[in-house]
Amino acid sequence: MRTLITTAFISLDGVVEAPGGEPGYRNSGWTFKDIEFLPEAYEIKGREQKEASAMLLGRTSYEVFSPVWPGMEDFADYKSMPKYVVSTTLTEDDLVSNWGETTILRTLDEVAALKETEGGPIIVHGSATLNRALSDAGLIDRYHLLVFPLLLGAGKRLFSTTDKDAQKLELVEHEVYANGLQKQVFDVVR
Numbered sequence: 801m802r803t804l805i806t807t808a809f810i811s812l813d814g815v816v817e818a819p820g821g822e823p824g825y826r827n828s829g830w831t832f833k834d835i836e837f838l839p840e841a842y843e844i845k846g847r848e849q850k851e852a853s854a855m856l857l858g859r860t861s862y863e864v865f866s867p868v869w870p871g872m873e874d875f876a877d878y879k880s881m882p883k884y885v886v887s888t889t890l891t892e893d894d895l896v897s898n899w900g901e902t903t904i905l906r907t908l909d910e911v912a913a914l915k916e917t918e919g920g921p922i923i924v925h926g927s928a929t930l931n932r933a934l935s936d937a938g939l940i941d942r943y944h945l946l947v948f949p950l951l952l953g954a955g956k957r958l959f960s961t962t963d964k965d966a967q968k969l970e971l972v973e974h975e976v977y978a979n980g981l982q983k984q985v986f987d988v989v990r
Contacts, residue, residue: 815955849877853920861926949980
């Protein structure tokens with residue numbers, strides 16, 4: 801079974817919306833505001849590209865990343881990697897042609913079937929709505945979190961508010977950086 805890894809820039813109060821400056825959110829670009837850039841805090845982002853064998857995105861994140869990431873050197877390893885987009889509305893005509901093989905999945909059952917295939921880890925970037933659904937369906941195996949020392953209040957959250965049984969997580973890697981950023985890697989305990 802393949803490992804499904806969610807990776808996120810997240811505020812201390814759980815917000816994941818528009819960390820890179822995506823329009824429409826009051827605190828858009830919050831990862832760049834008032835926090836000193838320390839390259840070592842982002843080491844995990846490069847490691848993710850080297851270790852992942854596929855990328856899974858929700859429709860909104862695909863529509864934000866697909867026009868930009870294919871041409872960015874920082875995300876070069878993702879270009880040839882197979883991509884999967886979970887959407888009930890996206891069509892083949894909506895997919896970009898310069899970002900490698902992309903497959904549209906219509907249901908969480910199709911995501912579960914993808915996890916059953918041969919191959920390495922599948923990485924999920926952005927995709928707040930998809931992440932909550934994946935969590936509720938018990939499909940996430942690991943969280944890679946870069947926690948920013950910010951309280952943003954309103955905004956899309958990574959974690960579901962569904963009333964459900966507690967889910968235990970095991971901390972498998974962590975580090976705190978001089979700028980207040982925290983790396984937290986958790987495995988989901990089953």
